[in-house]
Amino acid sequence: xxALGKLFRTTTFKLTLVYLTVFALFAAFLLGYFAFNTRRxxxxxxxxxxxxxxxxxxxxxxxxxxxxLVISVDERARRPGSSLYLVTTFAGDALAGNVTAxxxxxxxxxxxxxxxxxxxxxxxxxxxxxPDHHALVRVFQLPGGFRMLVGRDxxxxxxxxxxxxxxxxWSVAIVIVLGLAGGLFVTRRVLRRVDAMxxxxxxxxxxxxxxxxxxxxxxDELDRLAVNLNLMLERIEALMKGxxxxxxxxxxxxxxxxxxxxxxxxxxxxxxxxxxxxxxALEGTIEESDGLIxxxxxxxxxxxxxxxxxxxxxxxxxxxxxxxxxGELYEPLAEQKGLALMVEAPSPAPVKGNRELVSQALSNLxxxxxxxxxxxxxxxxxxxxxxxxxxxxxxDRVLLTVADNGPGIPEADRQRVLxxxxxxxxxxxxxxxxxxxxxxxxxxxxxxxELTLADxxxxxxxxxxxxxxxxxxIAG
Amino acid sequence: xxxxxxxxxxxxxxxxxxxxxEVGHVADAAHDGExxxxxxxxxxxxxxxxxxxxxKLDGLMVIGTLRGKGIETPALILSALGQVDDRVKGLxxxxxxxxxxxxxxxxxxxxxxxxxxxxxxxxxxxELRVGNLHLDRLSHSVRRGDEEITLQPREFRLLEYLMxxxxxxxxxxxxxxxxWDYHFDPQTNVIDVHISRLRSxxxxxxxxxxxxxxxxxxxxxxxxxx
Numbered sequence: 001x002x003a004l005g006k007l008f009r010t011t012t013f014k015l016t017l018v019y020l021t022v023f024a025l026f027a028a029f030l031l032g033y034f035a036f037n038t039r040r041x042x043x044x045x046x047x048x049x050x051x052x053x054x055x056x057x058x059x060x061x062x063x064x065x066x067x068x069l070v071i072s073v074d075e076r077a078r079r080p081g082s083s084l085y086l087v088t089t090f091a092g093d094a095l096a097g098n099v100t101a102x103x104x105x106x107x108x109x110x111x112x113x114x115x116x117x118x119x120x121x122x123x124x125x126x127x128x129x130x131p132d133h134h135a136l137v138r139v140f141q142l143p144g145g146f147r148m149l150v151g152r153d154x155x156x157x158x159x160x161x162x163x164x165x166x167x168x169x170w171s172v173a174i175v176i177v178l179g180l181a182g183g184l185f186v187t188r189r190v191l192r193r194v195d196a197m198x199x200x201x202x203x204x205x206x207x208x209x210x211x212x213x214x215x216x217x218x219x220d221e222l223d224r225l226a227v228n229l230n231l232m233l234e235r236i237e238a239l240m241k242g243x244x245x246x247x248x249x250x251x252x253x254x255x256x257x258x259x260x261x262x263x264x265x266x267x268x269x270x271x272x273x274x275x276x277x278x279x280x281a282l283e284g285t286i287e288e289s290d291g292l293i294x295x296x297x298x299x300x301x302x303x304x305x306x307x308x309x310x311x312x313x314x315x316x317x318x319x320x321x322x323x324x325x326x327g328e329l330y331e332p333l334a335e336q337k338g339l340a341l342m343v344e345a346p347s348p349a350p351v352k353g354n355r356e357l358v359s360q361a362l363s364n365l366x367x368x369x370x371x372x373x374x375x376x377x378x379x380x381x382x383x384x385x386x387x388x389x390x391x392x393x394x395x396d397r398v399l400l401t402v403a404d405n406g407p408g409i410p411e412a413d414r415q416r417v418l419x420x421x422x423x424x425x426x427x428x429x430x431x432x433x434x435x436x437x438x439x440x441x442x443x444x445x446x447x448x449x450e451l452t453l454a455d456x457x458x459x460x461x462x463x464x465x466x467x468x469x470x471x472x473x474i475a476g
Numbered sequence: 477x478x479x480x481x482x483x484x485x486x487x488x489x490x491x492x493x494x495x496x497x498e499v500g501h502v503a504d505a506a507h508d509g510e511x512x513x514x515x516x517x518x519x520x521x522x523x524x525x526x527x528x529x530x531x532k533l534d535g536l537m538v539i540g541t542l543r544g545k546g547i548e549t550p551a552l553i554l555s556a557l558g559q560v561d562d563r564v565k566g567l568x569x570x571x572x573x574x575x576x577x578x579x580x581x582x583x584x585x586x587x588x589x590x591x592x593x594x595x596x597x598x599x600x601x602x603e604l605r606v607g608n609l610h611l612d613r614l615s616h617s618v619r620r621g622d623e624e625i626t627l628q629p630r631e632f633r634l635l636e637y638l639m640x641x642x643x644x645x646x647x648x649x650x651x652x653x654x655x656w657d658y659h660f661d662p663q664t665n666v667i668d669v670h671i672s673r674l675r676s677x678x679x680x681x682x683x684x685x686x687x688x689x690x691x692x693x694x695x696x697x698x699x700x701x702x
Contacts, residue, residue: 286580290580293578294661329658329662329670332669332673335669336669356658356659356660359658359660360658360660363658363660364663367662367664436663
């Protein structure tokens with residue numbers, strides 16, 4: 001009962017009803033029009049025939065008087081399928097003809113009338129079984145007081161009319177039945193699919209984010225809706241996964257320094273005896289917590305970049321300017337470490353995005369390059385260590401590149417180092433959270449670009465590719 | 477210097493009041509937005525330290541209300557929300573500086589002292605002078621004694637900022653924010669290298685150094701002979 005109620009409440013079913021009404025009305029109108037015209041046509045044929053007979057009979061009367069007319073009428077009346085005739089005197093006594101039992105008064109008014117009648121040749125005993133027939137007759141006043149009636153039976157016309165109206169009723173009934181059945185069928189099909197989608201979304205709401213809405217593969221609007229909802233689910237799942245990773249990372253990787261911090265304080269409380277020792281322990285604590293805060297901030301930043309929240313405050317800026325600025329910020333540090341840092345940003349490279357985040361991403365790459373290119377174990381006789389920061393237009397992309405000629409990263413490890421907290425064995429001694437590259441990668445993704453690590457032969461080449469902004473391409 | 481600290485975490489507020497008193501300032505504390513606003517309206521304070529999220533009245537609303545009444549006491553916003561857009565919102569609401577939590581007290585102190593001194597209006601001076609070091613903001617020239625010093629544009633801005641706040645501690649983050657306009661934390665301390673470059677240009681060869689490193693906090697330019 002409720003299932004039926006649900007069926008009747010669906011949009012599809014309501015639409016079916018509207019269409020059904022429109023089509024039924026249309027069919028009824030069409031058949032009605034057809035019936036009306038058929039009837040009119042037959043009536044016209046009857047009047048034409050009757051008029052022609054009257055003209056012929058009047059001619060007979062004019063030529064041969066009443067005697068000739070009577071003979072003529074008798075002759076015609078005997079023919080099979082004949083018209084209806086009646087000739088009477090002024091008093092109303094029948095002289096000739098084949099009809100009787102006319103509606104009273106029919107003969108008194110000249111002109112066209114519809115009347116009931118009975119044929120003379122029909123036996124009296126059948127009178128009761130046969131109702132009176134209908135006819136369309138014309139009464140004509142002859143000179144000399146005689147009256148003449150000529151007419152045609154209307155049975156043919158009525159029969160045809162009945163056939164057409166019956167057909168009309170049937171077809172409307174069939175339209176309604178078929179339409180209702182079709183509507184119910186379609187509605188049930190749609191309802192089944194919508195029910196399946198509802199069912200799936202319920203189980204997704206219950207926590208199973210891995211489930212997907214069923215796609216029938218027909219490419220219709222429900223499929224498109226399902227496909228888009230599935231894409232949305234994928235995005236949500238990715239975000240949830242990111243969130244889970246962040247909390248996992250916080251749990252695993254912040255616990256280690258926190259434990260270290262706690263141990264150090266505890267040990268100082270237990271063993272330190274002089275003020276200098278306490279002071280040293282406290283300073284170490286502050287340093288350790290600063291490192292923790294830094295890691296924590298970087299994690300939050302990555303999570304924010306990956307969730308796409310920072311997409312709100314994006315504006316147009318010049319990546320070449322950022323390359324120049326970051327180059328200038330790091331140049332003294334590079335020089336101090338015996339590296340040459342060069343910036344190549346010959347022309348404006350417009351990018352739409354968050355200037356601050358892109359600056360930070362590039363600064364992380366430069367920072368890494370300085371750290372690793374300046375490693376002390378450079379082989380004898382190798383060329384001077386140098387870092388090149390580039391901002392170039394590359395078709396519809398802008399490439400921010402940091403290239404060094406340090407030890408580089410083995411190809412097998414390049415993808416891995418983009419993950420959070422991954423630090424290669426040889427770099428464990430260097431300060432850093434291991435989050436620099438993953439932050440740069442997250443920032444690139446936020447802008448619809450990507451971070452790739454390539455071989456600079458020798459050294460490492462980190463490339464942030466961002467979609468080019470500016471007048472070249474306005475739509476995102 | 478008289479300070480008003482509007483912070484709903486009583487421990488944090490007490491700690492700040494005590495710490496500011498230790499360095500010789502007077503500090504009052506309010507623990508919600510309405511109380512803080514009332515204090516700020518009738519007290520004579522040099523700087524307000526306002527937590528972003530407060531009970532009863534949001535920190536930004538407190539500052540907005542004060543500014544609406546024409547009270548221009550410099551305000552520093554403390555906030556656990558440290559993102560770029562949050563800072564922009566804070567400054568747009570009438571805040572003068574923004575410090576994300578967790579902060580170090582020395583950083584907060586340096587910023588508060590700079591804010592308190594901002595009223596002095598050293599921003600409008602065309603020539604800055606510390607000891608025998610002169611900086612001409614119109615001709616972009618720097619002189620120490622009779623000796624002309626050539627600086628890169630960024631070095632000039634660095635020196636200009638330091639000299640604007642002569643005698644005050646300026647932290648690395650303040651320099652990064654005000655000279656470079658970056659609000660993130662570079663992994664390596666790049667500022668130190670810039671300072672030592674600047675130092676080699678203005679102090680090298682002079683018996684009296686002007687640019688001093690304040691351990692654990694930042695830098696200060698001052699006439700040592702004072």
